Amino acid sequence: MDARTAITKPRPPPAAAPPKPRVQCHFFARGSCARGDACHFAHGSEGTSGTAGSPLPRPQPRSKEGHSRDSWTRGLGGASAKFEDGAAVSAISLPSDFSAVRLNNLPLRSSPASVAALLSDIDVAVSVEHVRVTARPGAATCSADLRVDDPLFAKTLCGKLRACAALSHVEAIAVAVPMPQGSNLHRVDCRKVHCSWHRPTRTAWLNFGTEHVARRVAEKFNAGVYKVLGCHVRAGAPTGSDNQRNRFAWTVMLPDLSASVREQDVRQAIPERNKPGRVSVGPASYGTDADTAATMVESMLLEIGPLELWEVSANFQGKRIKAQARFVEESHAREALSLLDNKPLSFKRDSRVLTVRLMTSAKFKVSTRVYDVLRERLASQTPVLESQHIRFTAYPPQNGCRVLKLESEDRQQVAQAKATLERIIGGEVARKGEQDLWSMGLGRNGDEYRKLKKAVEQDHGVVIIRDIRKSQLRLFGPEASCTRAAEAIAAMLQDIHDGHAIELSADEFLWACRGGFAALTAHLGNNKAAFDIVSRPTRILISGSKADHAATLAFIASRQMGPAPARPDAQTDCSVCWTEAEEPIRTSCDHTYCAGCFADMCQAKSSDASEFRISCVGDQARCKKTLPLPELQDLLPSAAFENLLEASFATYIRQHPAAFRYCPTPDCGQIYRPAAADDSMRRSGSTTSAAVVFTCAKCLIPTCTACNLPHPGMTCADHKDHVSGRYAALEKIKAELGIKDCPKCKTAMEKVDGCNHMTCGGCRTHICWVCMHVFDTAPECYAHLSRVHGGAFNVPF
Numbered sequence: 001m002d003a004r005t006a007i008t009k010p011r012p013p014p015a016a017a018p019p020k021p022r023v024q025c026h027f028f029a030r031g032s033c034a035r036g037d038a039c040h041f042a043h044g045s046e047g048t049s050g051t052a053g054s055p056l057p058r059p060q061p062r063s064k065e066g067h068s069r070d071s072w073t074r075g076l077g078g079a080s081a082k083f084e085d086g087a088a089v090s091a092i093s094l095p096s097d098f099s100a101v102r103l104n105n106l107p108l109r110s111s112p113a114s115v116a117a118l119l120s121d122i123d124v125a126v127s128v129e130h131v132r133v134t135a136r137p138g139a140a141t142c143s144a145d146l147r148v149d150d151p152l153f154a155k156t157l158c159g160k161l162r163a164c165a166a167l168s169h170v171e172a173i174a175v176a177v178p179m180p181q182g183s184n185l186h187r188v189d190c191r192k193v194h195c196s197w198h199r200p201t202r203t204a205w206l207n208f209g210t211e212h213v214a215r216r217v218a219e220k221f222n223a224g225v226y227k228v229l230g231c232h233v234r235a236g237a238p239t240g241s242d243n244q245r246n247r248f249a250w251t252v253m254l255p256d257l258s259a260s261v262r263e264q265d266v267r268q269a270i271p272e273r274n275k276p277g278r279v280s281v282g283p284a285s286y287g288t289d290a291d292t293a294a295t296m297v298e299s300m301l302l303e304i305g306p307l308e309l310w311e312v313s314a315n316f317q318g319k320r321i322k323a324q325a326r327f328v329e330e331s332h333a334r335e336a337l338s339l340l341d342n343k344p345l346s347f348k349r350d351s352r353v354l355t356v357r358l359m360t361s362a363k364f365k366v367s368t369r370v371y372d373v374l375r376e377r378l379a380s381q382t383p384v385l386e387s388q389h390i391r392f393t394a395y396p397p398q399n400g401c402r403v404l405k406l407e408s409e410d411r412q413q414v415a416q417a418k419a420t421l422e423r424i425i426g427g428e429v430a431r432k433g434e435q436d437l438w439s440m441g442l443g444r445n446g447d448e449y450r451k452l453k454k455a456v457e458q459d460h461g462v463v464i465i466r467d468i469r470k471s472q473l474r475l476f477g478p479e480a481s482c483t484r485a486a487e488a489i490a491a492m493l494q495d496i497h498d499g500h501a502i503e504l505s506a507d508e509f510l511w512a513c514r515g516g517f518a519a520l521t522a523h524l525g526n527n528k529a530a531f532d533i534v535s536r537p538t539r540i541l542i543s544g545s546k547a548d549h550a551a552t553l554a555f556i557a558s559r560q561m562g563p564a565p566a567r568p569d570a571q572t573d574c575s576v577c578w579t580e581a582e583e584p585i586r587t588s589c590d591h592t593y594c595a596g597c598f599a600d601m602c603q604a605k606s607s608d609a610s611e612f613r614i615s616c617v618g619d620q621a622r623c624k625k626t627l628p629l630p631e632l633q634d635l636l637p638s639a640a641f642e643n644l645l646e647a648s649f650a651t652y653i654r655q656h657p658a659a660f661r662y663c664p665t666p667d668c669g670q671i672y673r674p675a676a677a678d679d680s681m682r683r684s685g686s687t688t689s690a691a692v693v694f695t696c697a698k699c700l701i702p703t704c705t706a707c708n709l710p711h712p713g714m715t716c717a718d719h720k721d722h723v724s725g726r727y728a729a730l731e732k733i734k735a736e737l738g739i740k741d742c743p744k745c746k747t748a749m750e751k752v753d754g755c756n757h758m759t760c761g762g763c764r765t766h767i768c769w770v771c772m773h774v775f776d777t778a779p780e781c782y783a784h785l786s787r788v789h790g791g792a793f794n795v796p797f
Contacts, residue, residue, distance in 0.1 A: 072629055074642075076649045077662075078670040078697050086613035086626040087602070087644050089652040092660065094673055096694075099154035103144045104171040108135060115144045122160045122167065145175070154328060158306060174308055174328040188697040191308075191327045192359040193336050194409070195297055196320040197345055200259035200284040204266050206276040207248035214238035214250035217274050221254065228254070228261055228269045231317060247277040256319055259284040288347040290321060296347060297354065300340055301325050305332030324359075330695060333358055334712075339744060344773060344784065353773075360414045360700060361407040366425045368397045373463050373477040377424050378404075381417075388413045415700040427465065427474035428482050432490045438471045439493050452492055460485040468640065500542040500549040501532075502556065509538050511559055519560050521579075524548060531577045532600070575618040576601055585635050589625045591618025599640045602632070603647065612651040614644070661708055665699040672696075675706040743772050755792040757781045 072083045084090040106115065112131035119126050126146055135142035146157075154174035161172045208214035220226040221235035233254050240250035254266065263279050270276065288296075294312045301307060309326035327333045341356040371378075371394070378394070385392045390408040404421065408414050430437040442449045453464050462477035462485045473489065475482040504512060512520075512531060517540065521529045528548055530541040542552050574581040576597035583595035593601070602614050614632060616623040633641050653660050653671055663670045672694035693702045693712065702712045704719075711719035734740070739750045747762030756769040757778060766775040770789050775781040785792045 074645055074649070076646060077653070078672075079660075081645070081649050081652075083629060083645055083648065085628045086615060087629065087632055087648045088611065088613045089648055092649075092652070093149070094671070096151060096673065098147055098149055099151050100145065100147045100175045101154045101157050102173045102175050103146070104173070105141045105169050106133075106144055108140060108142050110142050110144065112144075115146075118167075118170075119157070122164050124157050124160060155306070158328075174306060188695055188700055189326075189361045189363075190358065190411075190695050190702075191330050191333045192324060192361065193301075193327070193333050194322065194324050194357045194359055195301075195340075196322045196355045197293070197297065197353075198256075198285070199290070199319060199321055200286050200288070201255070201319070202257045202259055202261055202284055203282045204254040204257055204261070204263075205280045205282075206252040206254065206266070206270075207278040207280075208238075208250045208252070208276050209244075209247045211238060211240070211242065211250050213274055214240070214252050214276075217270060217276070218252045220270075220274075221252075226269045228257060229265055231258065233257065233269075252276075257281075286347050293345075293347055294321065294323060296345075297323065298325070300343075300354075301327075301336055304336050304339065305329055320355075331693070334693075342773070344775060344780065346776070346780070357409040359407055359409055360411040361405060362414055362418045362697075362700065363403055363405045364418075364422070364425075365401045365403055368400050368402055370425065370427075370463055370465075370476045371397075371402045373461065374424060376478060378421070381420065381424075385417055388417065390414060390417050392417075411700055418700070425476075427476045428479075428486075430464075430473040430475055430486045430489050432486065436472050437486065437489045437493055438473065442466065442471075442473065452489065455492075456485050456488050460488065468643070500546075500552075502540045502542065502549075502552060503537045504539060504556075505537070508556055511556075512538075512540065516556070516559065520552065520555050523555055523560075524552065531579070533576060533578075575616070587616050587618065587625075587627060587635070588631055589616050589618060589623055591616050591623060595635075599636055602636065602640070602644050605647070605651075611655075612648045663694075663696040663699060663701065664703060664708065664710065665696065665701050668696060668699050668701075670696050670698045672703065672705060674708055740769070740772065742767065743774050756785055756789065756794065757792055 074081050074083070078094070080093045081089055082091040082093075103115065106118075110133055112128040112133055115131045115133065116126050116128050126148060130146055130148050132145045133142055134145070146153075158172045158174055161167055161170055206214070206217065208217070215238050217226070218235040218238055221233050224232050227233065234256070236253040236255065238250050238252050243249040257266075261281065263281050266279050266281065267275060290312075298307075298310050301310075304327075306328045307325050308328055309324065311324050313322040313324075315322070325336075327336070337356050337358045340354055342353045344353050366374075382392060385406070388408070389410070390406055390413055393405040393407075395403040395405070404425075406414050406417050406421070408417075439448070442452070449466065453466075456462065457464055460477070460481045462475050462481050464485075465474045465476070466472075467474060475485050477485070508516075517529070517531050520540070524542075528542060529552070532539040532541055540552065540556070542549050572581065572584070572592060573579060574584075574594045574597050575591050576593060581592050581594045584592050585595050585598055586592050601617065605612055605614060614627050616625045616627060632644070636644065653662070659673065660671045661674045662668065663672065675692060692705045694705050695702045701710050703710045704716060707716045707719070709719065734748065737750065739748050741748055742760040742762060742765060744765045745760065745763040747760055749758060749760065749767075751758060751769055758767045758769050759765070759778075760767060766778050766781040767773070768775070768781055768784055768789070770785070773784060775784065782792055
């Protein structure tokens with residue numbers, strides 16, 4: 001029990017207790033008391049909370065319809081957790097356990113049943129509840145989204161639809177699995193690659209009679225004064241010699257011109273006084289049109305794995321054609337980077353290659369209200385992000401939230417930028433020095449919190465969000481405003497005293513149970529002491545000044561006794577603190593609690609080593625009835641109920657290490673499913689295959705699920721050799737012996753003699769031994785050797 005959350009009223013000795021009115025029944029107040037006239041609490045206006053005529057205020061509980069709409073599923077730790085009675089975890093599922101598909105071009109009047117029937121014709125079974133049909137206004141067709149508890153479902157369905165001629169009109173696209181319901185966690189995507197290759201280009205040669213004119217024209221092109229078809233052109237330095245009889249003695253070369261450039265386009269870029277005597281334009285570097293080239297690049301990606309997205313940029317001004325592709329699986333995107341980056345293109349005659357970059361993106365949500373007060377701080381990060389080549393996007397508000405997105409090819413830069421933005425949108429804890437600003441009254445939905453929140457937010461332009469579980473106030477807004485807001489909160493709380501917790505030994509606990517606590521409450525006065533028997537060790541909680549705390553310590557040390565407490569009245573006394581219930585609540589098994597004691601009893605379960613399940617402790621802990629989830633939701637404040645589910649989730653993960661692991665990054669909190677033990681053993685001995693990788697949605701660190709360590713681009717065995725030092729020793733020996741690894745399959749190769757064209761014995765790829773470029777055929781490799789390296793043999797000079 002937290003010393004700042006529950007202070008009970010002392011129970012006076014029976015002999016001295018005056019007659020008191022009955023406590024108001026809050027079940028009757030909401031219209032759900034099932035005991036009628038037999039109820040021990042007051043029905044109507046005669047009930048009080050200690051003051052005649054003052055009915056006990058309680059928030060209205062949720063309706064039964066509200067319970068029926070709650071699936072008792074929460075997004076926690078990057079997973080979807082299902083809860084059952086007692087707030088126990090019944091099931092946990094991860095996005096990797098599912099796959100999702102979107103079907104387009106379906107008949108307009110399609111229904112989930114008709115979609116399921118359509119798929120049954122190609123031997124794909126899907127339940128109707130897993131199908132959601134949507135149609136855009138005015139569209140002639142509709143779409144269906146399918147989400148199935150099978151990670152291979154998307155691949156299977158897409159493959160069967162492509163093979164079915166009768167359903168060739170139906171487009172199947174594997175899509176990202178929707179985030180768990182209620183999740184506010186971040187989505188990380190490492191499945192996108194950016195591809196680029198040079199456009200077909202021409203080279204132009206400008207001939208001049210004098211050097212100074214040639215140099216002047218070259219400088220004008222390099223300065224951007226002269227442009228060809230509106231594009232900046234880099235000119236080479238003039239070459240030639242002075243020859244008054246030769247009108248073409250000096251030459252300026254303009255490389256990398258667009259393939260569409262003609263001689264007249266170059267001449268039009270130069271004023272009459274500087275026009276060259278002759279302009280020569282060479283042939284295009286390759287003749288394949290842009291659409292065909294893009295299709296060929298797309299086919300190279302499809303050989304690795306299916307794509308969700310393929311999009312070619314419509315910008316025709318740059319020197320490179322750019323496209324982006326998103327794979328269905330992250331492993332295929334990483335493989336594309338490994339195999340296709342710097343790969344020569346078959347439709348290009350020169351040595352230029354395809355460039356592939358793996359993109360990392362992170363998305364997260366923030367409430368529009370918080371975003372508005374943080375807008376300036378977020379905008380101040382834009383120059384930093386741009387200098388790091390990170391694209392930052394804030395999407396328009398939707399449903400009270402904004403989605404923020406970071407994207408870059410540098411995963412570490414994205415992780416650092418994401419951490420910076422999370423610190424900003426995470427707010428600042430209101431503190432005075434090293435002490436959090438808090439009081440017991442702020443933990444209740446009363447006037448103290450409402451007045452403080454309204455006054456500080458209006459005066460200082462900040463947003464305050466309360467964290468009851470941590471007993472903290474978080475401030476959102478400009479840094480200077482947050483500092484002034486914290487000072488204002490400190491001033492408002494100056495006269496409010498926090499509670500003190502005194503832990504009891506076994507002897508002191510027995511003394512308290514046998515009348516000592518009753519004597520203490522009589523000594524201190526009402527509303528200053530509470531008996532916490534839920535925590536371990538048990539405690540006495542004091543609400544008051546330091547003098548009250550010191551007086552309590554002295555009273556406990558003196559072991560003064562009062563009358564022995566009577567057995568708690570099961571109908572009116574709290575089952576936890578054994579005193580008259582403050583803000584009484586009653587369970588379905590007819591036991592009574594203080595509202596605060598009940599909340600603290602639930603939260604204390606997280607420190608128990610046994611199974612997490614909330615049970616009634618009424619009748620001196622003999623009841624043990626598991627409390628239903630709807631009842632727990634009714635009896636607890638919303639924040640306390642959600643905190644309870646989070647504590648249950650954390651306990652479940654801790655007690656099932658073989659099924660779930662936390663991300664190895666300290667304080668990350670995301671979970672993943674480790675590989676099975678037999679699979680881990682198989683992978684750890686593998687030298688060719690890589691283990692399944694979990695990329696954390698929070699810290700972006702890729703972790704091997706077989707050995708539970710981060711080693712991207714390496715097998716478990718290679719990583720083990722690397723960290724032990726054996727890998728470095730092996731690489732040194734290979735370099736000394738002239739042994740190189742195949743860029744494609746990593747098979748070790750040694751060249752003793754002969755030409756520099758090598759064929760891998762593992763994957764049969766053709767390789768240039770000089771620069772280790774790979775080719776599909778031997779003629780391509782020989783052409784490369786002749787063009788780039790001057791021949792296929794190393795000729796000594």
